[in-house]
Each structure stands twice: as structure tokens, then as C-alpha cells.
Amino acid sequence: MTQAAFFVLTALADEPRHGYGILREVEELSDGAVQLRVGTLYGVLDRLTADGLIVLDREEVQQGRLRRYYRLTDEGMRALDAEAERMAAGASAAKQRIAEGRKAGGTPPVTGPGLAGGLA
Amino acid sequence: MTQAAFFVLTALADEPRHGYGILREVEELSDGAVQLRVGTLYGVLDRLTADGLIVLDREEVQQGRLRRYYRLTDEGMRALDAEAERMAAGASAAKQRIAEGRKAGGTPPVTGPGLAGGLA
């Protein structure tokens, strides 16, 4: 699963949203760190739909503008959960190894004086 | 940062390793979940070197076979730490939203046994 797909699924995890709403939601939930681009979105949406992870929930016309809402399927929910698990495990493994690298004696991998503070 | 790059950095976080060793290490540390391919590795290694996140540590000839060891730079360590932080945050956000989606009343996004059959 790509990063973009993961964040789209995450944005849809609590409630159905439309494309533009997903864009804003991803930016918000990641605190501005992840910027999902418009050009990326629809490709991801199509792929996730083809994979059965999301479905078109409904179409609304709000103030003259079409809103196409998507929601997670059961499979999408499961996939997101599994991916979140993998990511947490990966992040945890990385942190642990950073700590191991620091305490290791022999040939410390470029651990300078200014580093310790930033890595906690 | 791509997934492949992240896992290469993670594999190098505790001590310097050579290409083939990284391959095996990534598979091991991810419990077989991540399979870094040979064709992917050297491109990643080149890119990480160009970005200054890793450097060639040394070259050894062990039993007639060349071993090219890489290690993290300070910048690489910082980048890995930051990426691990982002991943943990993303995983956490996803988990939280999954929980929110489940407890939410009105239009539950495909949660529960009753919906399971009908959603496709």
C-alpha cells in the first residue's frame, strides 16, 4: 500500500468524505506534514475502488457543486488496520535500532555530540 | 521517503552492513513482511548516498567475495528518526479513526456483521 492510499483510507476511517474533503482532511490529520495532491487523489480513489477497499457512498449536490462521497468497505477497514499495524511495527523497530546503534561501542555510526538531544 | 529507503536506513541503524546483508536484515527485522528486492536495493543505496543519508563505510574481501559496507550519517540518523516519528503518528491516527468510526452512531462506515454481506 502506498502512503497516499494509506492516508486516504485514514481520512475515510471515521466517516464518508468527498474528494476535496479528503484532501483537506489528510492535511489536517497529519498536522500539515502530508500534502495529498489533487493529481494524486483521483488515481488513488480509482485504485482503491478497484481493489474493493472503498466504495462510492452517495452523490450530493451542495450549493450547485457536486460532492461524491466515498466510504471504507469492510475489507478497506481491515486493510487500513493491518497497514497501521505494520507501520507502527516498522516505526518501533527503527526507534529501537537507533537506540541500539547509540549504545553500541565498537564503530558508532556517526553519532555526534549534537545528536543525542534530537533523537529522544 | 519511500518504504524501501526507510527499511534500508533501519537496517543500517544499529551497525554498518553490506548490500546483501541489508536484504536479509530487512526481511528479518520486519518478520518477513517486507521483502526488499535486489533490483530495488542498489537504486535506493545510490539515492541515499546522493542525499547524504548514508556513506560507504568500508570494503572487505571475505572469502573471495567483495563486501561493500554502508553506514548511516548523522543526517541519515536524524532523517530515520523523523520518519519513524511520522510513521508512528500516522499509524496512531489511523487506529484512532478506526475506533472513532466504530463508535460513531449515524452512518457507521461499514462496521459490523450486518453490513458485511451487503456492502460490495
Add this chain to the structure above:
DNA sequence: ACTGAATATATCGGCTGCCGATATATTCTG
């Protein structure tokens, strides 16, 4: 002695996927 697997390096082409640019249309703000 020979074969195949493992170890170890590296390259190349195809395919997938991200993103900037672009297009269209309505509403709201200045």
C-alpha cells in the same frame, strides 16, 4: 567432478504511481 543453492555484486527495461499543469464550473469575497 558436477550441480544447484547461497552469497555478493550490478544493470536494464517495464510498469506503477505521484504530481504539476491544465480544464471546467459554481459560489463567495473584494
Add this chain to the structure above:
DNA sequence: CAGAATATATCGGCAGCCGATATATTCAGT
């Protein structure tokens, strides 16, 4: 009336992953 925001969608370039391929040595099995 112009520009920004909302909202959709497509297209082409480029980056990056991966299977296939090439080369060379060591080790285990027959």
C-alpha cells in the same frame, strides 16, 4: 468583474519498484 475557494477530472513527465539477467565464488549434496 476579478480572484480565491470549492469541487470535479485528465494528461504527461518523472521517479522509483521489481523481475530478469549477468558475473563470480563458496559450499553442500549426489
